[in-house]
Amino acid sequence: MSREVLSPPVQTMSQNRRYRVNVVHEDFGGDKWNGQNKRAKGANAAYQEPDLYGDDDDEDDPAAGNIEETPNGDFKLALHVPKSFYGGLIGMKGSTKRRIEEETRCEIFVPRQNEKSNAVIVRAKQRSQVCAALRQIRHLLASLRKKMKPTHFLAVALNTGEIQEHFVELKKSILEAQLPGIDEELFISERCIHLTLGVYVLLDDDERQRALSELESCRQFLADLKTPFDLKVKGLEIMNDDPSSTRVLYGRIESPDLQKFADKCLAHFQTTGLCATDNNDRESIKLHMTLMNNRYRKEAMKSGNSFDAREILKRFGDFDFGSAQCQAVHLCVLKSRGEEEFYKISGSLEF
Numbered sequence: 001m002s003r004e005v006l007s008p009p010v011q012t013m014s015q016n017r018r019y020r021v022n023v024v025h026e027d028f029g030g031d032k033w034n035g036q037n038k039r040a041k042g043a044n045a046a047y048q049e050p051d052l053y054g055d056d057d058d059e060d061d062p063a064a065g066n067i068e069e070t071p072n073g074d075f076k077l078a079l080h081v082p083k084s085f086y087g088g089l090i091g092m093k094g095s096t097k098r099r100i101e102e103e104t105r106c107e108i109f110v111p112r113q114n115e116k117s118n119a120v121i122v123r124a125k126q127r128s129q130v131c132a133a134l135r136q137i138r139h140l141l142a143s144l145r146k147k148m149k150p151t152h153f154l155a156v157a158l159n160t161g162e163i164q165e166h167f168v169e170l171k172k173s174i175l176e177a178q179l180p181g182i183d184e185e186l187f188i189s190e191r192c193i194h195l196t197l198g199v200y201v202l203l204d205d206d207e208r209q210r211a212l213s214e215l216e217s218c219r220q221f222l223a224d225l226k227t228p229f230d231l232k233v234k235g236l237e238i239m240n241d242d243p244s245s246t247r248v249l250y251g252r253i254e255s256p257d258l259q260k261f262a263d264k265c266l267a268h269f270q271t272t273g274l275c276a277t278d279n280n281d282r283e284s285i286k287l288h289m290t291l292m293n294n295r296y297r298k299e300a301m302k303s304g305n306s307f308d309a310r311e312i313l314k315r316f317g318d319f320d321f322g323s324a325q326c327q328a329v330h331l332c333v334l335k336s337r338g339e340e341e342f343y344k345i346s347g348s349l350e351f
Contacts, residue, residue: 061138067130075127077134078119081141082203086110088144089120089137096140104133118204142273145201150276152211154198154265155332156231156258157342158289159191162322163233167193167291170319174312181307186292192337195253195289197262197329198269199276207274208331212347214272215331219349221264227351231255233289233321238309246309247294251321253287258326262287265329289321327351 067077081089090097090110097108106124111117120137124130158164168190175184202208235252262285269275294306328350332343 061134063134064131067127069127070123073125075124075130077122077130079122079134079137080118080206081110081120081137082207083111083113083118084148084203085141085144086113089140100133100136100140104136105129106133108133108137118206145273146277146280148201148203148276150199150201150278151334152200152202152208152346153196153332153334154200154215155194155196155330155343156326156328157330158193158195158233158324159342161324163289163324164190164193166319166321170291170316170321174316177311177315179308179311181304182312183297185297186294186307188290188293188296189337192342193289193291194332194343195287197265197285199279199334200269200274201276202274208346210272211274211331214269214274215265215329215347215349218261218265218268221261221268222351225257225261227257227327229255229258229261229326229351230323231258231287231326232323234319236291236313236317236319237288238313243310243313244308245306246292247306248290249292249309249312250288250290251319253289255287255326259285259287 063077063079066079067075070076088096089108091099097110100106101108104124105126106122106129109121109123111119122130122133122137124133171184171187171190174182200211202211232254233251234254237250237252238246239248239250240246263283266279266282266285270280292307292309294304328348330343330348331346333346334343336344
């Protein structure tokens with residue numbers, strides 16, 4: 001995707017301000033699934049951590065093609081970097097930026113937070129030095145991204161038809177049973193029920209547009225599959241192994257073609273550097289429809305970090321939610337769900 005880059009005014013290193021970066025991590029996969037995928041990763045000798053936007057080879061990085069030779073014979077690169085990474089790139093009192101400059105013999109200029117430009121400028125006497133700085137910056141940003149909170153997820157909406165109706169029916173039956181520790185706050189809203197195909201860290205408009213472009217490129221994976229996807233939701237399961245101490249209870253989803261598409265999308269996005277850490281650690285998507293989650297409670301800390309699902313599984317373990325057709329996947333904003341509407345949708349891939 002082409003970008004118009006505005007070069008910031010030249011600064012000395014002392015002019016770069018110090019910033020902080022939020023590096024809180026959330027696990028969206030569950031202990032059981034995450035452990036399985038980490039073991040699979042260890043067994044897969046071909047697995048490599050994804051490099052942001054490209055391979056480890058500098059010349060394979062698309063940004064390397066934007067390196068310009070200036071009239072005075074120097075070389076310059078304007079590199080898009082989300083503002084959330086500025087603090088990590090600069091480091092304590094400029095230590096990180098200074099280290100990269102010394103090791104690559106480059107000058108790096110980071111815009112101030114209040115500047116409109118989000119282009120980091122790299123200058124050096126030789127093109128190879130700019131490439132070396134680019135490589136170090138890429139690896140640094142990939143490391144920082146792993147610690148960022150996910151911002152978006154790829155979803156299939158299941159909030160219509162018989163699946164929604166049967167969810168409401170199940171929720172009513174569970175609440176009427178008046179089971180200890182079970183209350184309405186544990187349930188997802190019937191307007192928001194969905195299945196998740198991926199979780200991402202998208203930090204500005206440029207990255208959100210890039211994610212939508214990558215999603216559109218996933219259309220190629222539909223060629224040999226029957227669409228819209230037929231799916232069936234039947235049976236209840238939990239993410240962890242102890243039903244007496246459950247954090248998430250979900251409905252099982254069966255859809256062979258959707259599973260193939262989801263796994264191909266996962267593999268594709270793992271090459272982009274936009275995935276949240278949990279998605280980079282797995283080899284397959286677990287199709288599931290979350291029904292109850294302890295995080296939905298407004299005062300989860302006071303209520304404990306789990307609930308007892310034993311009686312729910314005993315009474316309703318084979319519950320049949322019915323069938324649906326998947327005609328689109330949506331890139332949604334995390335934590336944007338409300339009681340009256342679905343999650344905020346940034347864009348969609350319609351079949």
